[in-house]
Each structure stands twice: as structure tokens, then as C-alpha cells.
Amino acid sequence: MAPTSLADIISSLPSEESWGPTTTSEALVDGVPYAPYSKGDKLGRMADWTSEGKDGRDGRGGRQQYNRNYRDQQVYGAGTSSLFAVQVAEDESSFSVVDNTRTSTKTRGFGRGGGTIFRGRGRGGRDQRGGRGTFQRVGQGRGGQQGGYYDNRGGRGGRGRRFGWKDYDKPQRNRDSSVNIKPDWHMLEEIDFNRLAKLNLETSAGEDIDTYGFLYYYDRSYDKPPVKNTERKLNVVDRAAYNVSTSSDPIIQELAEKDEATIFATDNILSMLMCAPRSVYSWDLVITRHGNKVYLDKREGASLDLVSVNENAADAPLEASEGNKETINFPGALALEATFINHNFANQTVMESETSKYEMAHENPFYNPSEETEPLASKAYKYRRFDLSLEKDEDPLHLIVRTELDAVMKNNISGEDQFLTVKALNEFDHKAQGSGGALDWRTKLTSQRGAVVATEMKNNSCKLARWTVQSILAKADIMKLGFVSRATPKSNDRHVILGVVGYDPRKFAEQMNLNLANGWGIVRTIVDMCLKMSEGKYVLVKDPNKPLLRLYEVPPGTFEEGEDEGEVINEGNEDEE
Numbered sequence: 208m209a210p211t212s213l214a215d216i217i218s219s220l221p222s223e224e225s226w227g228p229t230t231t232s233e234a235l236v237d238g239v240p241y242a243p244y245s246k247g248d249k250l251g252r253m254a255d256w257t258s259e260g261k262d263g264r265d266g267r268g269g270r271q272q273y274n275r276n277y278r279d280q281q282v283y284g285a286g287t288s289s290l291f292a293v294q295v296a297e298d299e300s301s302f303s304v305v306d307n308t309r310t311s312t313k314t315r316g317f318g319r320g321g322g323t324i325f326r327g328r329g330r331g332g333r334d335q336r337g338g339r340g341t342f343q344r345v346g347q348g349r350g351g352q353q354g355g356y357y358d359n360r361g362g363r364g365g366r367g368r369r370f371g372w373k374d375y376d377k378p379q380r381n382r383d384s385s386v387n388i389k390p391d392w393h394m395l396e397e398i399d400f401n402r403l404a405k406l407n408l409e410t411s412a413g414e415d416i417d418t419y420g421f422l423y424y425y426d427r428s429y430d431k432p433p434v435k436n437t438e439r440k441l442n443v444v445d446r447a448a449y450n451v452s453t454s455s456d457p458i459i460q461e462l463a464e465k466d467e468a469t470i471f472a473t474d475n476i477l478s479m480l481m482c483a484p485r486s487v488y489s490w491d492l493v494i495t496r497h498g499n500k501v502y503l504d505k506r507e508g509a510s511l512d513l514v515s516v517n518e519n520a521a522d523a524p525l526e527a528s529e530g531n532k533e534t535i536n537f538p539g540a541l542a543l544e545a546t547f548i549n550h551n552f553a554n555q556t557v558m559e560s561e562t563s564k565y566e567m568a569h570e571n572p573f574y575n576p577s578e579e580t581e582p583l584a585s586k587a588y589k590y591r592r593f594d595l596s597l598e599k600d601e602d603p604l605h606l607i608v609r610t611e612l613d614a615v616m617k618n619n620i621s622g623e624d625q626f627l628t629v630k631a632l633n634e635f636d637h638k639a640q641g642s643g644g645a646l647d648w649r650t651k652l653t654s655q656r657g658a659v660v661a662t663e664m665k666n667n668s669c670k671l672a673r674w675t676v677q678s679i680l681a682k683a684d685i686m687k688l689g690f691v692s693r694a695t696p697k698s699n700d701r702h703v704i705l706g707v708v709g710y711d712p713r714k715f716a717e718q719m720n721l722n723l724a725n726g727w728g729i730v731r732t733i734v735d736m737c738l739k740m741s742e743g744k745y746v747l748v749k750d751p752n753k754p755l756l757r758l759y760e761v762p763p764g765t766f767e768e769g770e771d772e773g774e775v776i777n778e779g780n781e782d783e784e
Contacts, residue, residue: 382751385489385510392759400484400754406728413593418567423557423585425614429707432653438703444554446584449573453504458572468605470734472503474680477608478673479511481726485669487518489751496742501734506766516541520643520666535699544699545633548691552631553613557585565615587612595731610681625684630674632663636696648692648705672721678712685709
């Protein structure tokens, strides 16, 4: 190309005073019309490339999104974009690039897909027992990018078991109330768990008033991990143990006459109230106000006396009406089995010796040698007082609780006596419905004890929290947790002891995110409600299907001997919101 001189460029410029594109009155430029323009149009963006895309989607592949600032404005020229629309001869919406290359790294997962499948939370914030589950596959993309979402009907997950299969088809669980709500009961309050979780009351560590009973020394041989295939069998140990309610306790009656406190309870009842926000199953308490005294009681044969199993699991054990065919794995049968295990385990792990036992200040107040044929179990009762007063209170508000200890043990270093509470977790079948994804204790307890305990914290949050609160209330030094499993998964009458682990109750509470100040706040709130009401009897019931408590006023003779309790009715069948 020949070089152009500056003189040629200047000579080619137009001779008019202004330069630029020539003005014309035509409305077409190379046959393409200008977009119409009106002074009334609102000028938004100079150019909006995201307003219209292929198949009504934006350039990023998502649905059309309207910016909050421009959603009510008309973009200049947007109304006439169809004038310039290009008609594509072939629809390419279904076209996508497929990468068939294999990755060199392999991941462990469920089935042949090679990815890990997670179960999402239920829709609308509901818990995982009844919500619609979603599956998420974590891919191997660069920079830690996640893969796409796969539903449970067709993805590449393979043939492995997928947790949450057909969760959307599961019916809403309608559990039964723990007590028959009668027509003459008058509901006074309805308290949601969200309100209870916000309460807080700091209290002192408490003081001992008196002690009763005796304790045997703990057998340290149970702390050693068992040799393979030589697990210890759980034996039936018949010993006299008592679970007397508050108003029937003769020591509490004496303390009430001496005006030692305003509120009276047992550790079993008080721990349930303090851990109420963690509970799922229905339970009930009987609250009696007599004068200025408040007694927290329980019914005879109440559900509080039973030890629940996997109450907080995402897929808790099912009832027969919900399709469970394993009768020994019903929630009620598992609770009876767990209660039986705890009673025998605490008696078996102590060394019974009349010469070496720890005697409390007084004898067991409930034991009558002339009537009982079985020997006494190792049990000590400590009556302790806590101050629940506030600064604005004119009179102090004290609570007396009867706490229990199960054994005593010498400290390895100082040689001092340490008080223990002994509890047992039980495994029924880690492959069965309702196991909550638990590991196989026989193979994992020694090598992955932390994972086993963490799973139990998740599946039995309420039960472990109650045991921890009871240990702290009794001022126990150590809480022993035993791991007991069925000898065979299909039989619930033979068990083996797989191991025992000791924990400091206060540190264990921190691991569980258990806040005792919140529990004391709940107790103070319920007591304040009852103190504002007239003398009488009240019942506090946990709704069987919703996270809330209901306080009823009941006739004075309710739950007394000779009254027909009737059948338990189904309460609160509404869907959980």
C-alpha cells in the first residue's frame, strides 16, 4: 500500500466549517431503521446487555433478574428490541459440551458415582425427620468448585444407599401425648421453645443441706478396653432402687415444714425442665402450689422415668403405625430396654463390699428392711439448695433438689474420694431404621471413639444433656458413660459391655453447647407463672408434635389413686409449621 501524505489527508477533508457524518433526513441507515425516541422516555442504561437473552435468560444462564434500582424504569429502546431480533435458523438451546475425560483422582462415596451425597435440611426450616430432602454432589472441579445438584431419582450417584430416599413421600409424624388432656383442663399458657432458648439466669454452685444412703467403690477394670471377642456380658443384678416423686419424699416434706426453700424438685424432674428445648417426645410434669411453696412432681409411671433412644435423630425410630415391622425396635420397647440396661449397668460396675463402702451422714430414707427382700443398690441422695433470686425480689427464692450419686472412686494422684454418676448408652442395630447413622461400636469404639460419642450427642442430645445436668446438680466429679450393645441385633434380652468412658460433667456440657444458665432461666420463668396464680394443681405438657409447652390448670384430685387415667389421646395433629 502506497504511503499517504499529510497534504492528501488535509485535501480530502470537507470544505464546510464542521466535519463528521453528513446529516440527512432519511430514517434509514443501510436499510435499518433507527429506534424510535421520545422525550418522555426514561433513560436508564446506555446499553443493557442482560435485559434480553436466549430463551428469556440472561447471559449467565439464570432466569431474568431485575436490578432493584431499575426495576420500575423503562430502559431506552427496550420496547423495540424485537425489531432487531435475529431469527436463528436452528434451535441450539439443548446443545451442551460433554467432557468425557476421566479424572485421575478417586473419591470415596456412595455407589459408583464417586461423589459424596449429602442430605439437605427439610424445606422451610423443618427438621430432617419429615422434610423434603435434597442431594448435593461435591465434584472435583478446580478451585474447590462444587458440582451440580442431583435429585434422588436419576443422578449419577450409583446403586449405594441414599439417605433420605423418598423423604417427600413420608407422612407427617403424629405422636401421641404423654397424658390424656381432659375437657375440664383449662389451658393457661402456651410457651414456644424459641422463647425458652432466650432465657438466662446465673446462679451459684449450690450448697449441700444433707446426705443419705451409701456408695460402693467403682470397679476400674471396666475402664480397660475389652479384648476382642471377650466382651463382658451385662448381668441382671436385682437391687432395691427407688425413684420417689417430690411430694412423696419424707425428707423434702421435713424441709418444707422448716421453710428451707420455696421450690422443691428431684434431679430427674428438674433436668427435664432445664433441657426442655432439646426434647422431641412428649412429656409432662405436675406442678402443685401449696401456700407459698411450689412442688415439681411427676405422675406414677410417667415417661420421665424411661430412658429414650435416638430421640433427636434425623430419622428417629418408627412406631408400628408408621411401618416399622421390628417390634423390638419400637420407641417404647427401646425405652424400656434402655431403662433396664441403665439399672443393671450401674449395679454391675461397682464392687459390693460391706467393709469398703462410703457411708453418707444418714441411712437410705426409702428402704425398709422388714418389707424388702432385695439388698439395697449403691445410691446416695444429696439434698442441695440453689438461689434463684433476682435483684428486684423482695424475698429470696430458693430451690431444693434431691440429687443422686451412683458410686465413689479413689483419685489416682491425691487418693481423695471422687463421686460418680454411672449411665449407659445402648446400641440396638446400627443398620436398622432409627439408628441415626450410628457407627458400628464393636469395630469403631476403640479406634474412633470421638466419632461415636459425637454421633450419640447428635442422636441423643436431650438424654445426654439431662444426664449432664443431673451430674452437675449433684456436684459429681466424674460422669461414667458405658457403651452397651445387643449380643445379637434381633434379641433385646442379652447385652454386652463394650467399654466405659469417664468425663468431667462441666467440660462435657461445654462440648454439647449446654448452657445451665438457660436452664435456670426456664425454671424461674415456669415457677413465676405458678406463683402468680392461685393455689392448686397444674400440669406442664410438651406438645407431641410441636416445639412448645402448654400449662394447664387441672382439678385438685387429678392423678390421685382410684382415678381412671383413661387412654392417651392424640393431641396436636396439625402439621408442624
